[in-house]
Amino acid sequence: MQLDRLLQSQGFGSRKECRQLVRNGWLTINGERIEDPFLEVEPAGLRFEVDDEPWEYREKAYLMVNKPEGYECSRDPMFNKGVFALLPEPLVERGVQPVGRLDSDTTGLLLMSDDGQFIHALTSPKRKVPKTYRVGLKHAADAAFTQKLLDGVWLNDETEATQAAGAELVEPTVLLLTITEGKYHQVKRMVAAAGNRVEALCRVAVGGLALPDDLPEGEWRWLGEAELAAIQG
Numbered sequence: 001m002q003l004d005r006l007l008q009s010q011g012f013g014s015r016k017e018c019r020q021l022v023r024n025g026w027l028t029i030n031g032e033r034i035e036d037p038f039l040e041v042e043p044a045g046l047r048f049e050v051d052d053e054p055w056e057y058r059e060k061a062y063l064m065v066n067k068p069e070g071y072e073c074s075r076d077p078m079f080n081k082g083v084f085a086l087l088p089e090p091l092v093e094r095g096v097q098p099v100g101r102l103d104s105d106t107t108g109l110l111l112m113s114d115d116g117q118f119i120h121a122l123t124s125p126k127r128k129v130p131k132t133y134r135v136g137l138k139h140a141a142d143a144a145f146t147q148k149l150l151d152g153v154w155l156n157d158e159t160e161a162t163q164a165a166g167a168e169l170v171e172p173t174v175l176l177l178t179i180t181e182g183k184y185h186q187v188k189r190m191v192a193a194a195g196n197r198v199e200a201l202c203r204v205a206v207g208g209l210a211l212p213d214d215l216p217e218g219e220w221r222w223l224g225e226a227e228l229a230a231i232q233g
Contacts, residue, residue, distance in 0.1 A: 001040065001041060001042075001043050002037070002038050002039065002040060002041075003018070003022055003027070003034065003036070003037050003038065003039045003041060004018040004019045004022065004037040004038065005018075006041060006043055006046070006057060007021065007022070007027075007050075009094070010055065010057065010058070010090055010094060011089070011090030011091060011092070011093035011094030011095075012050060012090050012093070013093065018037065019037035021037075021050065022034060022035060022036065022037040023035055023037060026050055026051045027048060027049070027050055028048065028049045029041070029046070029047075029048045029049075030047075043057045043059070044057070045057070050090075053088075055090070058222070060113065060114060060115040060118070061091060061094060061096050061112070061113055061114045061115070061222075062111070062112075062113050062115065062118065062222065062223040062228055063087075063091070063096070063111070063112050063113070063220050063221060063222050063223055064109060064110065064111055064112070064209075064211075064212075064215065064220065064221060064223055064227075065083060065086055065087075065109075065110040065111075065112060065219070065220040066107075066108065066109065066110075066211060066215045066216060066217045066218065066219055066220075067083060067086075067102055067106070067107055067108060067109075067110040067217075067218075068107055068217045068218045069104070069105055069106075069107050070104055070105070071083045071085070071086070071104060072104050073098040073101040073102055073110065079104065080104045083098065083110065083112075086218055086219075086220060087112075087220060091112075094114055095114045096112045096113055096114045097112060097113065097114065097119060098110055098111070098112055099111035099112060099113060099118070099119050099122050099123060099206075100122065100123050100131075100182055102203060103185070103201075105201070106133075106201045106202070106203065107201070107202045107203075107217065108133075108134075108201075108202040108203035108204055108211055109203045109204060109205065109206055109209070109210075109211040110203070111206060111223075111231070112220075121232065122206070122207075122231065122232075123182060125181060125182070128180035128181075129180065129206065129207050129231075130165050130166075130178050130179070130180050130205075130206075130207060131178065131179055131180070131182075131203060131205065131206050132166070132176060132177070132178045132203070132204050132205040132206075133176070133177050133178075133179075133187050133201055133202065133203050133204065134174065134175075134176055134200075134201075134202045134204050135174070135175040135176070135177050135187060135191060135198055135200070135201055136173060136174060136198065136199040136200030136201070137172075137173045137174070137175055137191065137196050137197065137198070137199060138173075138196060138197035138198075138199050139173070139196050139197070140172035140173050141169055141172060141173070141175065141196055142169075142172075143169075145169075145194055145195065145196065146167040146168065146169055146175070147167075148194040148195070149163075149164040149167040149177065149190060149191075149194050150163060150164050150166075150167050151163065153190050153193035153194050154193060155183070155186075155189045155190065155193055156189075158183075162181070162183070162186070162190060164177055164178060164179060164190065165178040165179060165180050166178030173199075175191075176204075177190070177191075178205075187201060188201070206231055207230060207231040207232060208230035208231065209223075209227050209230045209231045
């Protein structure tokens, strides 16, 4: 693949902009400055630096973000910053999208990708991908409360009860709740229907992938093969 095409595919601008980037001497491969934008290279596994920032060629982008409070999962946020402000510009330019959404006041594990099939597979209601949240409750709860969630609660405008896939109290006011749907404000509505109120909400797992302890809030990282496999079961 020609360098200008490769750089364009990785989000570094139009082909014209990528050619100029190379001619300006901003690209190095294996420590060697490259100034020929039409150089043919093997994309798979290619590591390079743009303006001293290390990158690796990836046909598709799969990443996780530890989303802080006060960020909207939108390219055009209305009231807060958008999660795209947490990413490097090339990832934004190559078109990564949130895999599902978290409310601005919800924190935790947010997956992002530019692979439409991957996004659909994780967000399709038919797939029933489990998502686990750590819920801070306003009032202390007991086993009867978690049983209500497991048995199913009635939400406004729903034609059948909505059941939790898992509900465990780890403290009287801290609940681990697992759901397999993605209904509007589902966790908050389920907790309210069971007789309590959400004071804090953090997504801690999607599928078999847990939010890593070593990923600070507001930071992102690439997903590895084992992590991708864990997500998709």
